[in-house]
Amino acid sequence: MAWQVDGLYFLLTAVSAFFTLLIFVLILVFAIKYRRSVHPHPVQIEGSLPLELTWTLIPLGICMIFFAWGSLIYFQEARAPKGAMEVYAVAKQWMWKFEYEGGQRDINQLHVPVDRDVKMIMSSQDAIHSFYVPAFRIKADVLPGRYTQTWFHPTKVGTYHLFCAEYCGTEHSGMIGDVIVMEPAAYQAWMSGGGNSGTLAQNGAQLFQQLGCATCHRFDTQGRGPNLAGIFSKPVSLDDGRTVVADENYIRESILNPGAKIVSGFKPIMPTFQGQVSEENLMALVAYIKSLSQPGQKASASSQTPAPEAPGVQ
Amino acid sequence: MATAVQTVERENYLNANYGIKSWLLTTDHKRIAILYLISITAMFWIGGFFAMLIRLELLTPAGDLVSSDTYNKLFTMHGIVMVFFFLIPSVPAVLGNFLIPLMVGAKDLAFPRVNLLSWYLYMIGGATALVAMISGGVDTGWTFYTPFSTTYSNTHVIGAAIGIFIAGFSSILTGLNFIITIHRMRAPGLTWRRLPLFCWSNYAAAIIMILGTPVVAVTLLLVALERAFHIGVFNPQLGGDPLLFQHLFWFYSHPAVYIMILPGMGVISEIIACFSRKRVFGYEFVALASIAIAVLGFLVWAHHMFVAGISVYAALVFSLLSYLVAIPSAVKIFNWTATLYKGSIQYNTPMLYAFGFMGLFTIGGLTGVFLASLGVDVHVTDTYFVVAHFHYVMVGGMVMAYMAGLHFWWPKMTGRMYPEAWAKLSALLVFVGFNTTFFPQFLLGYMGSPRRYHAYPPEFQVLNVLSTAGASILAVGYVLPMIYFLWSLRYGEPAGPNPWNAVGLEWMTPSPPPTFNFDETPVVTWEAYDYEHQPQEEVTVGH
Numbered sequence: 001m002a003w004q005v006d007g008l009y010f011l012l013t014a015v016s017a018f019f020t021l022l023i024f025v026l027i028l029v030f031a032i033k034y035r036r037s038v039h040p041h042p043v044q045i046e047g048s049l050p051l052e053l054t055w056t057l058i059p060l061g062i063c064m065i066f067f068a069w070g071s072l073i074y075f076q077e078a079r080a081p082k083g084a085m086e087v088y089a090v091a092k093q094w095m096w097k098f099e100y101e102g103g104q105r106d107i108n109q110l111h112v113p114v115d116r117d118v119k120m121i122m123s124s125q126d127a128i129h130s131f132y133v134p135a136f137r138i139k140a141d142v143l144p145g146r147y148t149q150t151w152f153h154p155t156k157v158g159t160y161h162l163f164c165a166e167y168c169g170t171e172h173s174g175m176i177g178d179v180i181v182m183e184p185a186a187y188q189a190w191m192s193g194g195g196n197s198g199t200l201a202q203n204g205a206q207l208f209q210q211l212g213c214a215t216c217h218r219f220d221t222q223g224r225g226p227n228l229a230g231i232f233s234k235p236v237s238l239d240d241g242r243t244v245v246a247d248e249n250y251i252r253e254s255i256l257n258p259g260a261k262i263v264s265g266f267k268p269i270m271p272t273f274q275g276q277v278s279e280e281n282l283m284a285l286v287a288y289i290k291s292l293s294q295p296g297q298k299a300s301a302s303s304q305t306p307a308p309e310a311p312g313v314q
Numbered sequence: 315m316a317t318a319v320q321t322v323e324r325e326n327y328l329n330a331n332y333g334i335k336s337w338l339l340t341t342d343h344k345r346i347a348i349l350y351l352i353s354i355t356a357m358f359w360i361g362g363f364f365a366m367l368i369r370l371e372l373l374t375p376a377g378d379l380v381s382s383d384t385y386n387k388l389f390t391m392h393g394i395v396m397v398f399f400f401l402i403p404s405v406p407a408v409l410g411n412f413l414i415p416l417m418v419g420a421k422d423l424a425f426p427r428v429n430l431l432s433w434y435l436y437m438i439g440g441a442t443a444l445v446a447m448i449s450g451g452v453d454t455g456w457t458f459y460t461p462f463s464t465t466y467s468n469t470h471v472i473g474a475a476i477g478i479f480i481a482g483f484s485s486i487l488t489g490l491n492f493i494i495t496i497h498r499m500r501a502p503g504l505t506w507r508r509l510p511l512f513c514w515s516n517y518a519a520a521i522i523m524i525l526g527t528p529v530v531a532v533t534l535l536l537v538a539l540e541r542a543f544h545i546g547v548f549n550p551q552l553g554g555d556p557l558l559f560q561h562l563f564w565f566y567s568h569p570a571v572y573i574m575i576l577p578g579m580g581v582i583s584e585i586i587a588c589f590s591r592k593r594v595f596g597y598e599f600v601a602l603a604s605i606a607i608a609v610l611g612f613l614v615w616a617h618h619m620f621v622a623g624i625s626v627y628a629a630l631v632f633s634l635l636s637y638l639v640a641i642p643s644a645v646k647i648f649n650w651t652a653t654l655y656k657g658s659i660q661y662n663t664p665m666l667y668a669f670g671f672m673g674l675f676t677i678g679g680l681t682g683v684f685l686a687s688l689g690v691d692v693h694v695t696d697t698y699f700v701v702a703h704f705h706y707v708m709v710g711g712m713v714m715a716y717m718a719g720l721h722f723w724w725p726k727m728t729g730r731m732y733p734e735a736w737a738k739l740s741a742l743l744v745f746v747g748f749n750t751t752f753f754p755q756f757l758l759g760y761m762g763s764p765r766r767y768h769a770y771p772p773e774f775q776v777l778n779v780l781s782t783a784g785a786s787i788l789a790v791g792y793v794l795p796m797i798y799f800l801w802s803l804r805y806g807e808p809a810g811p812n813p814w815n816a817v818g819l820e821w822m823t824p825s826p827p828p829t830f831n832f833d834e835t836p837v838v839t840w841e842a843y844d845y846e847h848q849p850q851e852e853v854t855v856g857h
Contacts, residue, residue: 009690009760016680023651023676027669030654031661034590043656044846047596047649055648056641063637066687071630073689078626093466127462128556130621130696134762137693141622143557144461145550148623161771165696165764167455169466170382173767 004076005137008069015062077138080151084117088200088283091122091129091142094171096162099283102191103199108177110162112154113187119151121248121286125279130166133179141166147248147286154181204288207281211273225270226263232293237264251286326729326826341426342829347412348727349433350403355796357399357440364392366789369751369782377769385768386453387469393456398478399440401708402570405577406523407436407488409719410516412727414492416820416827417510419501419836424494425487432487439481446473455766457567460548460559464540472541475534482531485573489523492516501819503838510818510842511600515580518604522569522576522611530566533559560622564615572611574708575675576604578715579646582668585722586650587843588816589665590657594843596649603642610639620691629688636686643679647672662814663737667718670745674710678703681756699759702752710748717744717795724799725813729826730806736798743791750784817848 033039087110090097098106112118122131122142131150132139140150154160164175182190198206208214216225226236231246239262244250253260255277258270277285327344330336337345368388371379380388411429415422423429446452452474454463463471496517500509536547537559546552548559587594594600616624616632650672659665681703685691694700725731754777759765763774770778812821817840823832840847 005689005693008687009684009693012684012687012690016677016683019680020673020676023647024673026651027654027672030651030657031659031669034654034657034659036658036660039656039658042591042658042845044593045595045652045656046593047599048652051652052596052599052645052649056645059644060637060641063640063683063686066683067634067637070687070689070691071633074620074629074633074692075626077689077692127466128459128622132696132762132764134693134697139621139692139695143550143623145556146623161762163762163764163767167386167459167766168462169453170386172386173377173382173764173769176771 002135002137004073008066008073011069012066019059077150080119080149081117084119084151085112086119086121086287087112088287089120089122089131089142090125090279090283091131091164091175092125093127093169094164094175096131096164096175096177097280099200099280100191101200101287103203104191108162110177110179111187111190112179112181113184114154114157114181115184117151117153119149121147121149121283123147123252123279123283127168128166129164129168129175132163132165133160134163135160136179139165147252149248154179157181157183200284200287201291202288203281204284204286204291207277207285208288211277213285216270224266226266228289229292232290234293236261238262239264239266248286248290251289252282255282255285324824325828326824327829328729328826330829339430341422341430343411343415343423343426343429344727344827344829346429346433347408350407350411350436353433353437353440354400354403354408357395358792360444361392361395361400362789362792364388364395366785368392369785371768372770372778373782375770375772375775375778382768383453384451386455386766387447387451389766390452390455391447394443394452394474394478396708397456397570398481399436399443401574401712402485403436403488404574404712404716405581405719406492406516406519406573407432407484409512409581409716409723410492410577411488413723413820414495414513414516415499416726416823416831417513417818418496418499418504419819419832419838420495420499421830421832423491424499425491428487429491432484432491435484435487436481439477439479439484441477442480443474443477446470446477449473457563458534458537458559459563460537460540460556461550461554464537464547465549465551472538475538479531479534479538482527485523486527489520489527492520493524501836501838504819507598508838508841509601510580511583511594511597511604512577512580514601515576515578515583515604518608519573519576521608522573526566526569526573526612529562530570533562533566536562557619557622557624560619561616564618565612568615568618569608569611571704571707572607574712575715576607578671578712578719579604581715581719581722582650582671584816584818585664585668585718586653587845588722588814589660589662589668590654591845591848592653592657592843593841593845594649595652595655596645597842600646600649603645606642607639610635610642614639617686617691618695620688621695633686633688637683640679640683640686643675647676647679661738662721663732663734663741664718664722664814666738666741667714667721667744670741670748671711671714671718674706674714674745674748678706678708678711681706693762694759696765697759698755698763698765701765702755702759705752705755710752714744714748717741720795720799722814723820724802725809726820726825726827728803728806729809729824730802731809731813732795732802732806733798736794740791740794740798743787743794745791747784747786747788747791751781751788752784754778754780754784815848817842817844 086101088099096108098110124142124144129142131142136152138150138152140148158181160179162177162179216223217228219229234246235243236246237243256274259268262268327342371385450470453469454467454471496513539545540547546554548554548556583594614636617636620629758774758777809825811824819836
């Protein structure tokens with residue numbers, strides 16, 4: 001992706017440099033050639049429709065090329081390829097907390113293997129922050145109260161700057177970290193080091209029991225709440241006739257504000273969990289519900305299937 | 315000049331009466347313009363002082379000169395003062411106030427008392443914001459993004475918001491006054507197609523002022539209310555939506571850029587015509603481009619939010635519209651350049667500033683095209699690239715135009731010439747200083763240096779040092795005019811009614827103009843910029 005951004009950037013620079021030079025040179029040439037001392041009698045010219053059309057339509061045409069290319073890049077950036085490994089991030093004043101599918105946690109350091117698609121699912125605990133890795137040419141604001149996403153595909157082992165790019169208060173400029181891109185073997189070693197208590201989805205499954213979700217959301221048709229197995233990323237019909245896709249934001253909203261979207265055929269009886277579940281636990285619950293949609297209902301954090309071919313970063 | 319002595323001694327708006335009361339209770343648009351000139355100049359130096367501290371702090375990568383809280387307050391207050399209390403009022407409230415009645419051949423604006431009220435509102439708003447700054451400051455950034463501003467900041471957000479809220483009404487009233495004056499009070503024969511482009515562009519800016527300003531005023535009021543009473547509008551924990559704030563804020567604050575730049579473009583049209591001694595090339599297209607910018611400018615606000623979490627389809631539409639708004643600006647630049655062709659060009663200070671404007675605004679505008687491009691914006695938004703871009707537009711464009719206009723009409727306002735040689739030096743210093751300050755910031759931005767950082771990684775230091783060095787040249791370039799303008803009030807050569815031999819009703823009355831502008835209402839039988847029928851004579855004063 002990065003080479004595409006750079007390509008467009010350099011084309012923009014070249015075209016801009018051309019027009020800037022054109023204007024500078026014309027001003028200079030006219031200013032010297034038609035200076036008062038050698039050209040005392042100006043020639044009055046009303047204007048020229050063909051010229052006006054020329055310098056309206058040509059820049060417009062050039063702009064449309066930029067528009068199309070810029071939008072293509074943006075669309076690719078907006079949708080993570082299937083099979084991307086997922087990392088959950090919680091931003092807060094003034095640190096980044098990362099949680100991997102395997103249950104490992106990181107602060108201000110994001111460890112990723114080289115040559116894999118990495119999808120970030122992010123939320124903020126307080127103000128708006130922004131996840132910015134200049135080397136990957138990506139940036140996405142991290143908002144309180146919802147998930148935002150971005151993805152990247154590192155192609156070179158190394159350590160890269162991670163910045164918070166949305167001003168967030170006193171230590172905004174200290175809310176920085178590193179993205180550490182590792183060889184797959186080194187990444188495996190790092191992943192298995194350090195004791196962790198189960199994968200993110202397993203933690204979510206525990207919470208699912210502890211919070212009493214399982215009483216109503218049973219895995220049969222007898223529950224007072226919808227059966228959650230297999231719902232992730234599928235359309236859900238609501239009782240007001242609308243259909244929504246059960247994505248991360250939908251699950252989050254249904255936990256915190258269950259009355260907002262009632263599934264068709266169910267009663268609005270679920271209590272809110274606003275203020276009772278931390279951002280991290282919410283993410284674990286989301287990961288668990290997502291894992292219910294995977295074959296064998298197993299969180300496959302450490303699956304080593306090679307990533308599908310995707311446009312490379314850098 | 316033979317007429318000069320008589321001109322200075324004649325009764326005019328400056329010597330019609332004396333005393334502080336005659337100024338504070340004046341309804342004369344020219345005196346109100348002078349009141350604005352003094353107030354916004356004070357604001358410019360306050361904002362400039364903050365800028366100087368920011369640049370000094372950024373000399374070194376570590377945050378060592380001031381604390382991070384202080385730094386955050388500095389860039390916030392720099393932004394608030396410069397945007398709301400200097401740039402937005404600058405050309406309209408000073409030059410527009412002074413010139414629009416003169417240019418349309420009227421005695422005053424349509425509502426002289428409302429005009430005075432607008433200055434008082436500006437002063438009350440400015441004082442409120444300054445009190446908030448002195449009593450502890452604000453640290454939200456001039457953009458007041460929620461929920462940081464409504465919940466997490468511990469500074470004087472409400473005071474600053476109320477100050478801007480009040481000053482907003484000053485802007486609305488000025489806009490209203492301009493629109494009605496231009497519609498209703500044009501001299502006989504002064505048709506729309508004969509109207510100076512300065513009036514056209516202030517008219518376009520006035521439309522934005524009255525349509526856009528109420529939105530930002532109400533938005534900031536909501537910020538104050540959420541902060542004070544925890545009503546849930548913007549904070550998701552209270553049931554609000556943080557992006558709603560950004561939509562409302564930019565709905566005004568993007569068009570506000572055009573409030574700043576359009577009147578500046580008007581200044582440039584006047585000056586280029588005068589010093590090329592030519593009709594402005596494609597007058598109708600330049601005039602209509604102003605209106606097109608005002609209209610399209612309202613439809614591009616979400617290009618500030620491409621990474622904020624808006625839908626990809628919304629981003630697509632706003633990107634397309636942002637490209638479209640670039641076109642009328644390009645049309646203006648091309649027409650001004652074409653105006654020079656086969657002209658008879660003289661390099662007086664206003665013209666040098668106008669050249670500077672054309673060059674810098676071209677760069678500012680083209681880098682705006684970078685930012686309209688979705689894929690590139692994702693990388694460079696919220697970095698120094700954006701900082702450089704809007705300084706090229708607002709300082710390289712707008713402040714250059716304001717300086718150009720100030721020099722051009724200074725003889726009209728004061729009856730005195732400024733010293734030309736010093737003025738040329740200052741124009742040169744401003745141009746060089748400006749580019750040295752802000753061009754490196756484009757590079758910093760592309761390298762990924764985020765904005766609003768108190769401390770930064772060491773690899774960005776070289777460009778930051780360059781930027782600070784440029785800022786000190788720029789500062790000298792701005793201090794010089796301050797000195798020689800004041801000097802000229804007493805020692806400047808008397809100007810005469812028309813020192814530039816320019817076309818336009820404002821040049822057909824003495825300098826400074828009498829209180830009621832014209833001895834008898836002028837009748838216009840010529841087009842704007844009718845330099846063909848203006849006798850060709852060398853500009854002799856001011857050398």
